[in-house]
Amino acid sequence: MDHNTDINLNKIESKPLRLYKGVGEKRAELFEKLGVDSSDALLRYYPREYEDWSNCVSVEEAKANSEEVCCIRATVSSQVSSVRLRGNLTLYSARAVDDEGKSFRVTFFNNPYIPKMLVKGSVYIFRGKLTSGRNGTEMSSPMFDSEECGRIVPVYRATQGLPSRQIAKTVEQVLNELPEDLADPLPESVRAKYKLCHIRYALKQIHFPDDSETLATARDRLVFEELLILQLGLLRLKGRRRGAAGLRITEDHTEEFWNLLPFEPTNAQKKAALDAVRDMSSERQPMSRLLQGDVGSGKTAVAAAICHTAAKNGIQSALMAPTEILAEQHFKSFSELLEPCGIRVGLLTGSMTAVQKRNARELAAQGTTDVLIGTHALISDGVDFSSLGLVITDEQHRFGVNQRGALAAKGNNPHVLVMSATPIPRTLALIIYGDLDISVLDEMPKGRIPVSTYFVDGSKRERAYNFVKKHVAEGRQGYVICPLVEESDNSGDMKAARNYAESLSEGLLKGCRIGLLHGKMKGAEKDGVMQAFAAGELDVLVSTTVVEVGVNVPNAVIMIIENAERFGLSQLHQLRGRVGRGSIQSYCILISDAKNDASVSRMRIMCGTTDGFAIANEDLKQRGPGDFFGSRQHGLPDMKIADMMTDMHIFSMAQEAAKKILSEDPELSKRENSGLNREISVLFDSERAMN
Secondary structure: OHHHHOOOOOOOOOOOOOOOOOHHHHHHHHHHHHOOOHHHHHHHHOOOOOOOOOEEOOOOOOOOOOOOOEEEEEEEEEOEEEEEOOOOOEEEEEEEEEOOOOOEEEEEOOOOHHHOOOOOOOOOOOEEEEEEEEOOEEEEEOEEEEEOOOEEEEEEOEOEEEOOHHHHHHHHHHHHOOOOOOOOOOOHHHHHHHHOOOOOHHHHHHOHHHHHHHHHHHHHHHHHHHHHHHHHHHHHHHHHHHOOOOOOOOOOOHHHHHHHOOOOOHHHHHHHHHHHHHHHOOOOOOOOOEEEOOOOOHHHHHHHHHHHHHHHOOOOEEEEOOOHHHHHHHHHHHHHHHHHHOOEEEEEEEOOOOHHHHHHHHHHOOOOEEEEOOHHHHHHHOOOEEEEEEEEEEEHHOHHHHHHHHHHHHOOOOOOEEEEEOOOOOHHHHHHOOEEEEEEEOOOOOOOOOOOEEOOOHHHHHHHHHHHHHHHHOOOEEEEEEEEEEOOOOOOOOOEEEHHHHHHOOOOOOOOOOOEOOOOOOOHHHHHHHHHHHHOOEEEEEHHHHHHHOOOOOOOEEEEOOOHHHHOOHHHHHHOOOOOOOOOOOOOEEEOOOOHHHHHHHHHHHHHOOOOOHHHHHHHHHHHHHHOOOOOHOOOOOOOOOOOOHHHHHHHHHHHHHHHHHHHHHOOOOOHHEEEEEHHHHHHHHHHHHH
16 A cells, blocks of 8 residues: 555644643643644654763763763762852752762752752762862752653753743654554655655654664655755746747847947856857747856846847846836846847836836837836736746845746746845755756956955944045945844944934034935835935935845945944845945945954954855855745745755755656656655645745
């Protein structure tokens, strides 16, 4: 019997947690706070770490005064005594003797339950750090349990009122209910090829491992499954777009476009455009490509080159940007590049008048407009094209999967180009954009001057702002970035944009024309401020991180980032990318009084390189992919156990397996793949619900 068709862990045999012993309605609500609402969800709520109680050592073997946590099996040899200390502290202590007869003291502060918990003559395992000092050998505030506890103990992410041990007890009940013949979503052939254990064994060992080897076996299996489901889902998305393109390029005009430019394109730009045109010439499928490049690497010129060739082949293009200011900047750039060639560029944004919108829609529907650039307005009802064959989304992480699809639906299976200025290491990009081919712009255009970056503390603030005033006096502009919009009771020393803009106008930047920009402003208000800054009507823009993406003001040559320790490396790099966009030397000054090693390290990395990909790699090392960016923001379903930094070897195997499975069964309709099919639906349906 093939159980894959009958039982699926995510769908069948799921019970409300309130039905389990020791849970009830109130604790069930606490479980829901952790995102766990059923027994099957609890099984996939993996421990965040483990405490190893399985390897007991003697007092002699334990490294006294070391930082290592150890477990000692010992018998309590005295009654617990208590001593009142100054400052309302009570010290509880008892003697314990290990199996070799060596004695040590266990001590606890302010825990009145200890005398009842530690019984003279009973055996316990004590877990903590053993130290030697004036009072002899002792273990301060150890964890302890009865003799049976010689095992690896799971530690779960908990919440107030629901400790890790209570979660473990409930997990144990759920595991005990698993049937012996539980169906495995992984086909037996896949498990055999990659030497993976059964799902039932993996779940038991990930929660309550026998030893470190069985834990590793269970984890590898569950990571493989998670990455396989993700890859299958993404590859199927890619495959569904792989019917024949509605419109195909028959002639390549990119060389003609490059010859029109007043500058020499980089080899990376030429290759990216060539890859795209080759994709768009294919008779089998439309292009589905990510164009990834650091700030200033020339993505706009590549996109314009592709639109140029498309237009010369009678194909319309649409480019969707996340903000009006960015859409207008693209419109200006594309118009300057393409209109001299007779290619007509249009603009459609929400703030345009009704007449302007109607005209833009009519020209697109008639085919008069070759390239239509806009915001979300492009996907609204009433926007039609006569021959839309190329769809481009800029800063893709700002759009949900459905928005990208809605724009593509305006054409007949059009070619899709996704642009992103967020540098992502290639291996990580393969996961996040697994449904796209990838082009990377890893060269900077000739003549681009790297931004000089400096890290100073608050004592040099006045000097830094005098440097800003010097550039303003020379007719240049600058930014001041703050971590907060406004001050609050717990904002401490953090700078808030609203208050700081006012403070600067009356103090350090008195006499400068200062603008304010933050996320709580209405869209039209934000656009107005940005347009004023771009037009040179403001000298300094005080802003939160809303200025991070999509602002191109070549005259802005200096940026100060206050409380720089509050930002991640990649975010600091994106912010810095707002300056250095012209031909004049630009500067970024990071102000921070932070002394901790991690913060200082980030500042030094920023001062040492302007390479966005190098910075992204460092950011991943420091913060891990979970904090590198919000996974939901990128349309990537949550990973419950896989680590994108350490599990790339498993990812490679899962990717290989996914391609083989889909080559033999594209719709996953075979009985052996039905479990995989259901898990993909669960993962991607929950993702769509978030967009």
